[in-house]
Amino acid sequence: MQTFHFELGELPPAAEALRAEVREFLRRELGDTPPVLRAHSWGGFDRAFSKKMGARGWIAMTWPKRYGGHERSALERYVVLEEMLAAGAPVSAHWIADRQSGPLLLRFGTEAQRQKFLPAIARGELSFAIGMSEPDSGSDLASLRTRAERVPGGYRVNGTKVWTSNAHLADYMIATFRTHHDPTKKHEGLTQFLVDTKLPGITMSPIIDLAGSHHFNMVVFEDAFVPEDMRVGEEGAGWRQVTTELAFERSGPERYLSSFALVLELIRAVSKDPGERAAATVGRLVAHLTTLRQMSLSVALMLEAGENPNLEAAVVKDVGTTFEQEVPEVVHALLGLEPTIDSGSDLQQVLGFLMQRAPSFSLRGGTREILRGIIARGLGLR
Amino acid sequence: MNELRTILGDVVTRLFTDLVTKDLLESAERGEWPAALWQAVEENGLTLPLVAESKGGAGGTWDDAFVVIRAAGRHAVPLPLAETIVGSWLLSGAGLDVPSGPLTIAPARRDDSLRLVRAGSSWELRGSAARVPWGGAAEHVVVVAEAEGRPMVALAARGAVVTRDQNLAREPRDTLVFEGSPVAAAPAARGVPANAVWLYGALARSAQMAGGLDYLLRQASQYATERRQFGKPIGSFQVIQQNLAVLAGHTAAAGTAAANAFRAADRGDAAFEIAAAKVRVGEAVGVGASIAHQTHGAIGFTYEHALQFVTRRLWSWRAEFGGEGDWAVELGRAVAERGADALWPHLTAR
Numbered sequence: 001m002q003t004f005h006f007e008l009g010e011l012p013p014a015a016e017a018l019r020a021e022v023r024e025f026l027r028r029e030l031g032d033t034p035p036v037l038r039a040h041s042w043g044g045f046d047r048a049f050s051k052k053m054g055a056r057g058w059i060a061m062t063w064p065k066r067y068g069g070h071e072r073s074a075l076e077r078y079v080v081l082e083e084m085l086a087a088g089a090p091v092s093a094h095w096i097a098d099r100q101s102g103p104l105l106l107r108f109g110t111e112a113q114r115q116k117f118l119p120a121i122a123r124g125e126l127s128f129a130i131g132m133s134e135p136d137s138g139s140d141l142a143s144l145r146t147r148a149e150r151v152p153g154g155y156r157v158n159g160t161k162v163w164t165s166n167a168h169l170a171d172y173m174i175a176t177f178r179t180h181h182d183p184t185k186k187h188e189g190l191t192q193f194l195v196d197t198k199l200p201g202i203t204m205s206p207i208i209d210l211a212g213s214h215h216f217n218m219v220v221f222e223d224a225f226v227p228e229d230m231r232v233g234e235e236g237a238g239w240r241q242v243t244t245e246l247a248f249e250r251s252g253p254e255r256y257l258s259s260f261a262l263v264l265e266l267i268r269a270v271s272k273d274p275g276e277r278a279a280a281t282v283g284r285l286v287a288h289l290t291t292l293r294q295m296s297l298s299v300a301l302m303l304e305a306g307e308n309p310n311l312e313a314a315v316v317k318d319v320g321t322t323f324e325q326e327v328p329e330v331v332h333a334l335l336g337l338e339p340t341i342d343s344g345s346d347l348q349q350v351l352g353f354l355m356q357r358a359p360s361f362s363l364r365g366g367t368r369e370i371l372r373g374i375i376a377r378g379l380g381l382r
Numbered sequence: 383m384n385e386l387r388t389i390l391g392d393v394v395t396r397l398f399t400d401l402v403t404k405d406l407l408e409s410a411e412r413g414e415w416p417a418a419l420w421q422a423v424e425e426n427g428l429t430l431p432l433v434a435e436s437k438g439g440a441g442g443t444w445d446d447a448f449v450v451i452r453a454a455g456r457h458a459v460p461l462p463l464a465e466t467i468v469g470s471w472l473l474s475g476a477g478l479d480v481p482s483g484p485l486t487i488a489p490a491r492r493d494d495s496l497r498l499v500r501a502g503s504s505w506e507l508r509g510s511a512a513r514v515p516w517g518g519a520a521e522h523v524v525v526v527a528e529a530e531g532r533p534m535v536a537l538a539a540r541g542a543v544v545t546r547d548q549n550l551a552r553e554p555r556d557t558l559v560f561e562g563s564p565v566a567a568a569p570a571a572r573g574v575p576a577n578a579v580w581l582y583g584a585l586a587r588s589a590q591m592a593g594g595l596d597y598l599l600r601q602a603s604q605y606a607t608e609r610r611q612f613g614k615p616i617g618s619f620q621v622i623q624q625n626l627a628v629l630a631g632h633t634a635a636a637g638t639a640a641a642n643a644f645r646a647a648d649r650g651d652a653a654f655e656i657a658a659a660k661v662r663v664g665e666a667v668g669v670g671a672s673i674a675h676q677t678h679g680a681i682g683f684t685y686e687h688a689l690q691f692v693t694r695r696l697w698s699w700r701a702e703f704g705g706e707g708d709w710a711v712e713l714g715r716a717v718a719e720r721g722a723d724a725l726w727p728h729l730t731a732r
Contacts, residue, residue: 004630006638008645019730086726260726267722274718276711283714284706287661290654290729291639298638312634319631369620375630376623379603381615 004312004378008294009301014072015079022083025056030087036342036349038088039261039357042254043215045169046090047127053091054124059098063106068119074304078297082253088261092166097121097128099252100245101174104192108233108241113194117172129167131175131195131219132242135160139370142186142239146221148177148193154227155179155193157201160220167217168204170197176238190238194230201225211356249365250313252300256292256320258361259327262354263289265347266331281334288323296320311378314371321361321368328355386442390449393426398457407691410460411552415519420461420484429463432471433480439470444647447471448589448640455593455699458691460553462486462516464586469524472578475571476535486520487579488558490703496560498529498536498567505529505567507538507560515702517556518544526570526578533576536567549698551691573650581656583703585643588659591667592640594696595633598674601689602626605678622677629673632666639663646732655732657713664706667696 029052030038037044053059061077063069084091102121105113120126137144146159157177167173173195180189197204201224207216233241263285270278295316302309331337331351338344339352362368376382401419410416423429431447433439440446451464462484469485489496489511496509507525514523518540525536543559570578603626606617616622643659646652671693675682682689700706717725 004634004637006634006641008638008641082730264722264725267718267725271718271721274714279712279714279718280707280710281714282717283657283710283712284661284665286713286717286725286729287639287658287710288635290658290732291635291642291662293729294642295634295638315631315634318627319635322631369624372624372627373620375627376617379599379617379623379626379630381603381606381617381623381626 004315006295006298006312007301009298011075011079011297012073015076018076019079019083022058022080023087025052026083026087026089030089033088034349035088035261035265035346036353037090039350039353040090041085041088041258041261042091042095043357044088044090045092045127045166047093047124049090050093050124050127052124053094054122059094059124060102060118060122063102063118063122067106067114068122070122074300078253078300082257082293085253085257086260093127093169094121094124096130096166096170097126100130100249101128101172104174104232104241104245105194107244108192108237110229112229113232117194126172127166127170129164129170129173129197131161131164131167131173133161133163135162139367141242142190144176144178144190146175146177147181148179148191148226150179151225154225155231157193157195157221157224157226160218162207162216162218164217164219165215167197167219168206168214172196173219174232176242179235187239189236190242191235192232192238192241193226194232195224195226196230199224199226209360211353246366250317250371253293253296255317255365256289256296256323258321258324259354259358260289262327262331262347262350265350266334269335269345269347278334281330285327285330292316292320292323311375314366314374314378317365318368318371318375324361325358328358386440387446387449390428390431390442390446391453394428394450394453397422397426397428398453398459402457402459404688404691407458407460407688413552416460419459423459423461423463424482429466429484430470430480431467433474437474437480439474439480444644445641448644451586451589452593452596452637452640455590455695456597456692458551458594458597458695462520464590465515465520465583468579468582468586469522471582472524472526472535472570472574473537475574476568478535478537478566478568481522481537483521484516484519485522485524486514486516487524487526487583488514488517489525489579490514490555490583492577492580492704492708496525496527498525498527498534498565499562500530501562501564505534505536505565506562507536507565508562510557510559512557513547513549513555513702514558516554517558518546518554523558524579525565526574526576528576529567533570533574533578534567535570535574536565538563538565549695549702551694551698553695553698575653580703581653582647584660584709585647585652585656587699587703588636588640588643588656588663591663591696591699592633592636594692594699595629595636595663595666595670597692598670598689598696599626599629599633601692602629602674602677605682609679616677625673625677629670632670636663636666636670642732654713654716654728657709657716660704660709661706661713664700664709667700671696 060069148155430439431442435441545557639662643655646655
């Protein structure tokens with residue numbers, strides 16, 4: 001049995017100094033943004049805001065300067081992320097590129113790709129989406145079927161991606177296609193590509209979520225031509241690259257702060273004179289929050305130290321998303337307020353938004369069941 | 383982890399693995415004091431991690447004490463070790479001599495109060511305290527009480543009257559009555575509040591419970607790989623895997639919450655982190671014990687199987703020095719008083 005370790009760590013003074021600067025910026029930029037908009041957390045898409053972040057040097061913080069990065073520590077980046085999330089800043093236009101696509105290109109991209117994309121991402125000017133899931137490939141990601149066939153100068157792509165968040169707004173997507181088919185070795189033959197979302201042969205249509213919002217898309221490729229120089233990494237190396245990406249995706253503060261806006265509205269609503277029941281509810285939520293922050297921070301420190309905390313990251317995401325989903329539940333149990341869309345109090349609106357958003361917390365970035373399978377493997381059960 | 387802590391961890395694990403056997407646990411439950419175990423623990427310098435080296439202690443930190451107390455919980459050590467560690471810290475902080483032998487701390491319940499009264503040039507202790515851990519077995523009792531407007535630490539020889547009782551794990555939880563017993567007393571160290579026994583008792587129980595959960599996770603995972611049904615280890619069934627993953631999550635959260643509280647204790651004011659730890663770890667215990675038993679099936683429900691030595695302790699420790707409800711109310715009131723806008727700055731400043 002592998003042992004988990006969540007050693008506590010301290011943020012360095014430089015990171016804490018940065019925190020004050022970030023808070024001041026957010027106070028100015030967000031002003032009196034209503035709570036229900038802040039509750040969108042990392043779902044809010046605002047290119048102007050992302051450019052301001054880029055100008056501040058708060059995107060691509062850890063990347064080399066020659067690619068437009070700022071060579072700051074992963075812990076300084078962690079502070080910026082958690083401050084953005086706690087304030088409910090609209091970070092979606094650069095979030096994926098900063099978290100996943102950029103680091104992927106840094107690790108596996110060609111020099112030309114890095115030169116072309118990374119500085120623009122760092123400025124907050126390029127937005128990315130991720131093309132992984134397909135109609136028949138969800139948790140069983142390695143079964144994906146969208147084909148990229150070699151043709152002179154590049155690849156011809158046919159197939160369909162679904163649940164592609166913000167593909168309709170993004171400039172590019174990092175898509176994983178099948179370049180080689182062997183039914184007995186489904187983890188082989190996958191390759192990642194940089195795909196311009198405006199390419200001929202790509203048709204996008206919205207997939208409207210249960211609350212009526214459009215962030216998901218279905219992206220259909222019909223003989224779309226992707227040039228050779230847009231392949232990321234070697235042919236067939238896609239699976240390994242994808243799993244590296246996911247490890248970094250799973251432990252961040254976005255995995256426990258999605259319902260933070262509701263905790264704040266709850267405290268606002270009861271803070272005048274909390275009875276015993278309300279105080280116990282708030283106290284319990286805060287006990288969970290402070291523990292999760294230490295766990296998430298602990299993984300960030302391990303990543304900074306060059307360790308490989310895959311197992312711990314899966315634990316943080318499982319425990320964190322369980323907490324995020326519980327917040328609307330306990331607010332309902334305590335107050336019994338009707339959740340609303342755009343009427344009633346701020347608390348009711350935030351409750352209404354998160355009640356409807358919460359099911360996605362344990363689906364995105366690896367379902368709860370898949371994560372628990374990873375944890376069980378760490379326990380020596382499989 | 384620093385060197386001292388690594389050494390401490392090795393020492394306690396080896397010692398407890400060798401000495402805390404099933405036979406020893408059973409005899410402790412029959413009321414026998416495990417004298418040889420106590421002697422070994424004392425000789426190995428595990429009882430006074432927070433007392434200065436010049437006073438015979440290890441001169442360590444709460445982070446070091448965490449290693450010892452967590453291991454004591456993991457092995458269900460039937461001794462007032464956590465109580466001795468907290469008690470000796472209170473005594474040495476107040477400049478009082480630390481006697482050898484097992485200590486306990488009182489009062490253990492929030493509503494019990496012991497009165498410290500000046501009698502000429504010395505002090506007397508009056509009142510009764512119920513459910514004092516190992517009250518009848520400990521040779522001295524460390525009391526914190528407010529006297530003359532400030533928190534005082536007192537060292538009393540065992541109370542004159544002892545009414546014996548026990549918790550679910552048959553650990554002594556006795557009522558002590560003091561009728562003017564003469565005691566040594568001195569003002570508590572700066573920053574130690576009048577409710578220090580309640581607060582640091584909760585801290586100690588958080589670490590013991592985190593240790594108990596470590597045991598449950600390891601034991602249940604191992605059992606699931608050994609026990610076979612339907613022709614294969616039960617751990618190969620996804621439903622068992624999912625349950626144990628939940629146990630792993632609670633165990634990780636409990637360990638983190640407890641460690642965080644011990645770190646805060648080294649910094650000074652740890653009331654927020656201790657409250658959070660008692661709430662979070664207590665909740666983990668409820669879920670964790672349930673999953674561990676479910677995984678073990680009927681055999682884990684027997685006295686024969688060692689699982690119960692830990693789960694019965696967890697069910698009692700969870701309520702001792704305040705349950706999740708008590709501490710959640712306290713925490714919630716403090717958070718509400720500071721207001722919503724202060725929450726995030728407060729969390730990130732800890």
